[in-house]
Amino acid sequence: MENVKVSSKNLPTLNVQTEYITLWNTIRKEEEEVQSIFNLQGNMFHFIKPTADIKSFHIYVACDASRNLHFYFISSSDDANKKFNWVYSSQIKQLKYSLPQSTQPPTETKFIDWSSANKWVNNWIDDSKRNAWISDNFSVDSDKNNIVQAFEINANDFEINDIHNCFLALKKDGSGNYQADLVVYNTATQTLVNTVSKVLNGGVKPAFSFEDLARPVPPFGGDGLEYKNFGVLVDLGIV
16 A cells, blocks of 8 residues: 655546436445445545645545445535535545555554454454444434445545545444444555644643544534535435
């Protein structure tokens, strides 16, 4: 895997096909199709942040007719305002990769520990866990299909022009159910990308608390994840 920084002049050419987003929306409703694609595809794609101006992205999952997965990046604010200025496109690698070791100190409290992130990545690599997560979304006991259509991801900790490897992952939510996630690794600094906010500890001194780096939709909800904010889906008539 690459371990480099690129010049802004050498950013990959955008190749966004919105019909692939529509196709994925159709496929994600078919259990056997979803299992087949995730079984045959890899688990990693690249991202290079082109500018500091963008604080968060929507990453749309897309699928072409050959059943190759693609990921399209757009500013969350542009998407909410239906300004379809795509900033990056990436195709998934064909192999499944383990998470590289991180150079950040294991006791550094402002970072998600590598062992947890590695576990989430390995959950996705594990066919039985991944297929069980897929099946749960098609279970008669499931009230809706939450196979991921898009992610919202905070980009504050992404370094401009560094290559970031984005690993598909499965992490348990507050109810103990698996949900799709992304673990992001900066190949230039060899560290995990984390979203960290400083909060007051009893109003006396700042302490670190974690926010979710990536949040999948569906399910849609509050705190920026309202359906109306995903303008691409609205424009394509995807519900």
